[in-house]
Amino acid sequence: MSERSGYMAELDQWTEDTVLRPINRAWQEIASAQSQEERDGAMEGLAEVESQVRRAIREKALESYHNGRRSKDQPSTGRTAEERPRRRFTPHK
Secondary structure: OOOOOOHHHHHHHHHHHHHHHHHHHHHHHHHHOOOHHHHHHHHHHHHHHHHHHHHHHHHHHHHHHHHHHHHHOOOOOOOOOOOOOOOOOOOOO
């Protein structure tokens, strides 16, 4: 996989740290539980991790939404829709 830079690299790192690692750790705790009591506790831990991950994703999406709204208020440096070449799609055969 090629290295990413900028926003996508930051998003990949955020996803790894905030979503994937916590979920993987929670599942590893379930898998390594030695008793039903430990397994039940680990399942409760997974439910808490799921809640935290959902909250973090919503916060990230809201942050992205606000950043997009802010960027609409600033002048564009790119081409307008009329200036961009039209895309041509060919149907698959």
